[in-house]
Amino acid sequence: MSIRKKLLLSYIAMIVVPIVVFAGTGAILVSLVINNQIGPATVGIxxxxxxxxxxxxxxxxxxxxxxxxxxxxxxxxxxxxxxxxxxxxxxxxxxxxxxxxxxxxxxxxxxxxxxxxxxxxxxxxxxxxxxxxxxxxxxxxxxxxxxxxxxxxxxxxxxxxxxxxxxxxDRISDTARWLFFAVLAFVVLVVAGTNGFLTFLVSRSIIKPLHQLKAAAEEIKDGNLDYELAPRKKDEIGKVGESFEEMRLRLKASIQAELQAEENRKQLLANISHDLKTPITAIIACTEGLRDGIASSEEKRQQYIGMIYGKATHMDGLIEELFLYSKLDLKRLPFYFEELDLNAFLEAYVKELGHHPQYQNVQLTYEGPAHAVLVEADREKLGRILNNITSNSVKHLDKAEKTIHFSLQEHQQNQEVEITVSDNGRGIGKEALPLIFDRFYRTDASRSTDTGGSGLGLAIVKQMVEAHGGMVEARSVQGEGTSIHFTLITGTKEKGERHDEAIDH
CATH class of the missing domain: 3.30.450 (Beta-Lactamase)
Structure with a gap:
């Protein structure tokens, strides 16, 4: 009930209650007089x-x-x-x-x-x-x-x-005078009692929540963002309390996000430093070997030059992925959506992937519907999603017979399609599985870059899938393999839709 309505009802009650009490008391007295039920103590005056x-x-x-x-x-x-x-x-x-x-x-x-x-x-x-x-x-x-x-x-x-x-x-005058003062005292008592009681109730319903609100403000001022305010009233002050509680939660989330962002920045610097330090050290060592004449033969010189090229290429890929992820994170990477046949796209992608030297010893299979599946997607970004998933999968294949399987399923009731990329690699532990889409996360504790990974591949996948309006998740059984599932919506988007204006570099 709103405060305005409470005050209005209390004002009405302040008028109605005394009238009802007077009328009821008068009726009782008249009835007692008529029925001769007033005793000596009452009529002694x-x-x-x-x-x-x-x-x-x-x-x-x-x-x-x-x-x-x-x-x-x-x-x-x-x-x-x-x-x-x-x-x-x-x-x-x-x-x-x-x-x-x-x-x-x-x-x-x-x-x-x-x-x-x-x-x-x-x-x-x-x-x-x-x-x-x-x-x-x-x-x-x-x-x-x-x-x-x-x-x-x-x-x-x-x-x-x-x-x-x-x-x-003059008994009548005495009686009238006594009754006048008695009625006056009764009126004052009833009006004062009614007004006092109603004022207490209304003020209590206003003042108590205000005290609670003040206490919560004091706690938050002192830095205690865990102090919960649970307003029970549905009036204006209750709504203020709800807004205050929402503000507290948002402030807490904002501070936590800021602290997390600061921690992420520190982690980012540490990760970049770690991932760049290794190839730079190798490059320095090779250049020193060339300078000092350690590579005395042409074969050794070519070997050193190849190592320098490989490490520089790795650094270039790492920097490119960092740049790509930062644009995704800032919503500054342009997306150009077009209608495409996802079934035909995946089939062509798997065939093309079979010609890549990295997948010569991997059995690639695809399973999809027999008809066209139309979606609105960015063709280049969709290829990047698949590349990051498959390159991550192939690095963890540890069996003699290596397989990567692609599948496409339609979920017409949700107006979406599901793409699955599964492998028979070493799998991922339950503790690590929820973290694989975090940036710079690697399942190996030593953060080795021997496999060539930057730790950003699946984080980029998550960002790009969500930019398409879909969701991504991983399922894995250690020793048996891992499958990455992501969805795309089949609803149409405006062609050429962007996150924000593109950044030209």
Missing amino acids: LGDVKSMKEFRANLVQLSEWEGGLKFIAEHEPQRLEDESYLREIEETLTTLEMAIVVEKNAAPVYVSPWFGSGYTSNELMQALHEGGEGWNDNELELGGNLYSADKKEFIAQDGSDATLYVIQE
Whole structure:
């Protein structure tokens, strides 16, 4: 999930979760109130009641008494001046925590005892008169206590103006105030808890991968390219982590390739020095022999000259192969592809090879299909591939009956053909077999050049086959022989296709 989507969902949750909690809590409270399931500990703030049912009954009774007293003030005002009646109802009023004040000519003539004992007449009348003319269901504050007060004006028996005040404890205001602060605290708690929890989750999903990324960067900065970063998230930071890990792998591969290239350069210099030193030493020895008159006869002189020519020719071949390999390695050798009949090409090549003096004692055979096999290939490079393979094979033939067999097979499902060159030579060991296509690799540990090899022949084969879009591999059994297999694709290439621009030397 993307970070944007996480933030969007968290914002929605910050709004929806509190609403759902409020709605659910409210529904539960309403249900408890309706079903009278709220106990004394919860309703204690409403007064000396033991249940919501009792609280509702008190409210109904208070309303009935308030209405009844107003009715008496309007229709039987004389009863409000009857002390015996007032004492009679006072017990009920005290139980209900309700009080009455009868005022006549702006002076109190009766005040409920439980209520009036705490205040002076002046304090009481001043508080009652602050309400003004339209005072109804107003709040009355005395001594820090809140009361709800209602009044009813009437005419006394003697015709003077009188007023009845019905006063009761303001339980509703207290309850509303308590509920307000309770709801406010609940809102703050739910919103803060929801926001805090969601913020923790979202920030953790962002900060933790960043810490991992930072740790990986520190490790790589210190040179530890083996420190693996395995991002588990699929968000933007996870993608950054994947890119970072890919960068680490590429950097590691690049450094390894650079180190390998440096090692190859050192090995190349050592190989060139070794392979050039031997013929140069021989040439120097022969020239010194000619100069010092050691070759006293014409026959010896011709022998020395022949040795010089042979070593110089060998050096020229080695340098030519080095130059060829370097152009292949730099992708600077031009390839000119043309359509050719590979079957006819191989058949002609094997016949021509039979006339070469190097293969006079070798039995050369070819096996191919009876029809033309068309491929797009560079004729010259294909001949060079076959020459390098066969010259490598003939050097390692150690049996009395020497054979080199060529075969061509079609693999139409892969749109490719496979050429195989197999011999019955001494074979190659399992340890050496994967290395024979490496440059300057020779199976003999002494790196002898007696056979005339440069160690680049099969490396050039690999480069040229891959330039044709094919693959090459070797199979061998020691004591029985070796076979080199390479493939060419049968798909067409643009004629004259090159790797890069040719280098003219």
